[in-house]
Amino acid sequence: MATTKTATLTIRVEPHLKEALRAAAQSEHRSVANMVEVMIREHCEKNNIAIETPTKSDQQREQ
Known part of the structure; x- marks a missing residue:
């Protein structure tokens, strides 16, 4: 099975949004x-x- 390469995404969010995302x-x-x-x-x-x-x-x- 071929794997797809992924890209890194770095973002900044307010702590309460990060917690909501973690909970979701x-x-x-x-x-x-x-x-x-x-x-x-x-x-x-x-x-x-x-x-x-x-x-x-x-x-x-890509390989």
């Missing part, structure tokens, strides 16, 4: 990083923002 992630048995990814995907879907997915040939070139 915990309630869904997710990591904070995965919770952020899910929230981004849901936001994009709700607002008709396309998320490009790499093709198989793109992934092979």
Whole structure:
């Protein structure tokens, strides 16, 4: 199974927002990083923002 490379995203948020994110992630048995990814995907879907997915040939070139 091919693995997809990931990118690092560093952000600053107020402590109470970080705690809310941690609580949301915990309630869904997710990591904070995965919770952020899910929230981004849901936001994009709700607002008709396309998320490009790499093709198989793109992934092979990265390897």
